[in-house]
Amino acid sequence: MKPTAAPGAPLHPEDPRLTTFLLGELPEKEAALVRDAAASDPAIAKALDELRAAKKRLTDVLAQQPLTLDPDVRESLRATAVAASPKPLPVRRILMGTTVMIFFLIIVMRPGREKNQTRTAHDSPPPPASAVFVKSPDPRLPAAGPQHPGVLPPTAAAPQSDFPPLGQRGFITPAELPFLALPMAAENHSMGWVRQSILTEGKLPPRDAVRTEELLNAIELRPTGTAVLRGAVLTAETLACPWRPSSTLLFVSFQGKRNAPATIDAAFHPTPASVGKYRLLGWLPAASAQSSRTLPASANHLLMLEIETSGTDPQIGEIRWKIDGSDAPSLAIVRKPDAEPSDDARFAALICLFAEWLAGDGKPEIDSELVAAFARELAAPGLPADREAFLQLIDRAIRL
Amino acid sequence: MSATRREVFDAVLAENESGLISYAGLFVHDIALAREVVREVFLRFAKQVPIEGGASARLQLFVSCRQRARAIQRKSPAAAGNPPWRKAAGETASSGEQDTGSLEAAHLLLYLGEKLREPIVLFFRHGFTVREISRITHQSPGNIVFLLHTGMKRLRDNALS
Numbered sequence: 001m002k003p004t005a006a007p008g009a010p011l012h013p014e015d016p017r018l019t020t021f022l023l024g025e026l027p028e029k030e031a032a033l034v035r036d037a038a039a040s041d042p043a044i045a046k047a048l049d050e051l052r053a054a055k056k057r058l059t060d061v062l063a064q065q066p067l068t069l070d071p072d073v074r075e076s077l078r079a080t081a082v083a084a085s086p087k088p089l090p091v092r093r094i095l096m097g098t099t100v101m102i103f104f105l106i107i108v109m110r111p112g113r114e115k116n117q118t119r120t121a122h123d124s125p126p127p128p129a130s131a132v133f134v135k136s137p138d139p140r141l142p143a144a145g146p147q148h149p150g151v152l153p154p155t156a157a158a159p160q161s162d163f164p165p166l167g168q169r170g171f172i173t174p175a176e177l178p179f180l181a182l183p184m185a186a187e188n189h190s191m192g193w194v195r196q197s198i199l200t201e202g203k204l205p206p207r208d209a210v211r212t213e214e215l216l217n218a219i220e221l222r223p224t225g226t227a228v229l230r231g232a233v234l235t236a237e238t239l240a241c242p243w244r245p246s247s248t249l250l251f252v253s254f255q256g257k258r259n260a261p262a263t264i265d266a267a268f269h270p271t272p273a274s275v276g277k278y279r280l281l282g283w284l285p286a287a288s289a290q291s292s293r294t295l296p297a298s299a300n301h302l303l304m305l306e307i308e309t310s311g312t313d314p315q316i317g318e319i320r321w322k323i324d325g326s327d328a329p330s331l332a333i334v335r336k337p338d339a340e341p342s343d344d345a346r347f348a349a350l351i352c353l354f355a356e357w358l359a360g361d362g363k364p365e366i367d368s369e370l371v372a373a374f375a376r377e378l379a380a381p382g383l384p385a386d387r388e389a390f391l392q393l394i395d396r397a398i399r400l
Numbered sequence: 401m402s403a404t405r406r407e408v409f410d411a412v413l414a415e416n417e418s419g420l421i422s423y424a425g426l427f428v429h430d431i432a433l434a435r436e437v438v439r440e441v442f443l444r445f446a447k448q449v450p451i452e453g454g455a456s457a458r459l460q461l462f463v464s465c466r467q468r469a470r471a472i473q474r475k476s477p478a479a480a481g482n483p484p485w486r487k488a489a490g491e492t493a494s495s496g497e498q499d500t501g502s503l504e505a506a507h508l509l510l511y512l513g514e515k516l517r518e519p520i521v522l523f524f525r526h527g528f529t530v531r532e533i534s535r536i537t538h539q540s541p542g543n544i545v546f547l548l549h550t551g552m553k554r555l556r557d558n559a560l561s
Contacts, residue, residue, distance in 0.1 A: 019549035023523070025530045054556035055524075061505050062525040067421040067431070073439050074413065081409035081446035245538040337538065340467050370535075373456040377464070380447050 011037040013047035022051050084381055171277035171308065174270040180280060182266040182303055182319070183213075184254065184295045190214035194358070198397045205358060212355040213282030216302050216348060219386045223251045224342040230328040231257045232264060232295065234321060238333065239341035241306055242353050242374050243366045248316065248335050249352070250305040251345045256295040257323075263293050266321035268305060268333075274313040279306050281352050304352050309335060343378070347387060350374050354394055368398040405451055412453045412461070413442060419526050420465050426509075426521060427469035437472060441465045462526070462536050508555065516551035519544050 011017060011034060020026045021034040038045045068074075172180070190211035197205035225237030233255040241247035256262050270278055281304045295301055307316055320330040341349075353374055357366045375394045383391070420441060424434035441464045445451070509517055522533045530548070534541045 014553075016546065016549040019552055020545050023530065023545075023548060025545060050556055051552060054552050058508075058520065058524040058552070058555065061508055062521065067418045067435075069417055069421070069435055069439060069442075073435075074417075077413065077439070077442045077446050078406060078409060080443060081451060082406050084405075084447045084451075240538045245534045246540040246543075340471055369456055373460050376448055376450075376452060376456070377460050379450070 011041070011044055013043045015044075018044070018048055018051055022048070022055055171279045171306075173277045174272040174275050178272075179267040179269040179320075180278070180305075182252065182254075182268060182280070184264050184266070184293050184301055186213040186217045186282075186301070187211070188214055188218065191218040195393060198393055198400065202400065204397060204400055207359045210355050210358040211282055212352055212359070213303070215355050216282065216304060216351050219347070219351065219390060220300065220384070221253075221302060221344040221348050222255075222300065223253050223345050223348075225251075225345075228329050228331045230323055232262050232323050232328075234266070234319060234328070234331055236319060236331055236333055237342060237345045238316075238335050239345050239349060240337060242349055243356060243370065244306070244308070246308060248307045248309055248337075249345075249349055250307055250316075250333060251348050252303045252305070252319065254295055254301045254303075256297050256299040256301075259297055261294050261296050263324050264295050264321060265293060266319060268317055268319055270307065270317040271313065271315055274309055274311045274316050274335075276308040276310040278308065280304075281306060282355070302348065304348060347378055350378055350394075351390070354397070358397070372398050408451050408453045409446060412445070412451075412457050415453075416458055416461050417442075420461060423462060423521070423526065424465050424469040426518060427466070427473045429473075433472060434469070437465060437468045440468055459528075459532055459535060462522075462528075466536060512551055512554065516547055516554065519547045520551040520555075523548055 017026060017030060017034060021031055026034065038048050190209060191214060193209040194205045197203055197209065223235045223237035225235060228234045235253045237251045238248050239251065241249045254264060309316055314335050315332055316335050317333045318330045319333065321328050353366065354371055357371050371394060375391055379391055420438045421434045424437040425431055428434050428437060441461055444464060445461060512520060518537060519533050522528045522536060530541050530544045533544045
């Protein structure tokens with residue numbers, strides 16, 4: 001669907017680059033080419049003049065009449081805006097808030113995580129386990145497959161740090177990888193590292209400290225999409241990707257059994273006709289797949305996939321899974337571009353957006369402005385303490 | 401603090417109120433419904449802490465407006481068959497407010513297909529860049545350029561001649 005003319009190719013009167021030039025969206029090098037072509041080719045100069053006239057006409061014709069809300073509605077909205085101002089907290093709320101924050105910090109920095117605050121590769125465990133293929137005799141979950149699906153080699157430009165080295169997962173196509181095993185366990189160091197760096201040291205964390213899957217699982221969230229229950233609960237929701245408009249995010253939650261740990265083999269199977277490429281956010285490959293298959297009792301485990309869709313079929317894949325070796329009903333993943341996503345799914349997308357921004361892999365579409373805008377959209381009075389703390393973390397980070 | 405917050409909100413409201421109602425009207429095809437959509441959008445915005453204005457707030461409002469308007473569009477497909485620009489163009493003349501500005505604009509919007517209409521309106525009426533339109537509509541920038549090119553060509557060749 002993109003304009004087909006290759007950069008530097010000769011121009012013709014119907015060339016989309018003429019429109020792009022007039023809209024002020026053409027890179028300078030290409031714009032110079034258009035100007036030269038218009039100076040030397042009367043047909044191109046004529047086409048440009050016609051498009052220029054159409055542009056002016058459109059601007060004039062579409063100039064709109066002023067439309068306003070009812071004065072009472074406007075006043076009511078103003079009152080809401082003023083009433084939502086941050087107010088000094090009463091003592092009781094401060095005490096409750098402090099208790100919640102202390103609890104949150106204990107969770108983040110509890111023993112086993114704390115020693116990793118020293119930021120040495122020796123003290124810190126290796127990056128989160130899993131993301132390798134689950135070995136299973138079930139033909140629906142074949143064991144064969146690459147050990148490191150979609151992992152990009154470390155870039156030379158990556159800054160040196162004493163964190164465990166972090167690679168970056170890249171996209172994979174359904175042809176390359178017809179299904180992707182979903183890991184069932186994430187480590188929990190990254191939130192502590194990121195908070196320490198931003199809040200205590202006043203600087204952005206090194207990219208190796210930013211583990212998307214750990215940040216995602218540090219805050220209690222749950223998709224509200226279709227759920228499948230079978231002792232454990234699988235829930236999934238799709239939403240538009242905030243940093244890549246053509247992509248869809250798939251937010252997945254596995255909730256463990258109430259009273260006992262469960263062994264879960266799960267894999268995402270993309271529909272080749274409707275998925276161009278896809279990737280799991282976070283989760284580096286690790287040596288042990290077995291440890292990543294066990295979901296503790298009542299644990300809630302979250303994953304996020306980014307899926308570049310193609311075609312118009314709303315079904316983009318399914319999640320097939322087994323609990324303790326027994327088949328569970330698979331869950332069809334259907335894209336709903338017009339559906340309003342849940343607040344939890346949007347918050348999960350914000351966490352991933354923030355992590356992608358912090359990891360800074362040269363994605364020009366992710367900047368602090370986008371992070372701030374998305375965070376502002378989710379900020380509201382009465383948020384749970386962990387989400388409010390996370391928004392404050394983002395606020396501090398984008399001001400550094 | 402309240403005064404500042406109120407000033408920011410007032411500025412954002414004044415800058416975007418009209419544009420948002422017009423934009424919501426593209427989907428819900430009813431000016432009263434469009435106003436209701438915009439009221440909900442501003443209500444959500446009014447509850448944000450902190451509240452900030454500027455270009456990012458504008459973008460956020462349009463994204464939110466589109467989501468809500470399209471949700472209503474899906475629930476009330478009957479409204480889609482009778483958009484106000486169709487009325488303005490004389491096909492089903494009736495009383496009621498129009499959001500299209502002029503008969504010429506009404507013809508123009510009628511002439512453009514649904515796919516082309518939105519990027520054309522966002523670019524030429526609301527002054528968004530291709531990148532911003534891409535964020536609002538969840539389409540790639542390349543696709544937006546293509547749609548703008550096709551729309552301008554169609555209008556150049558027919559409607560505006």
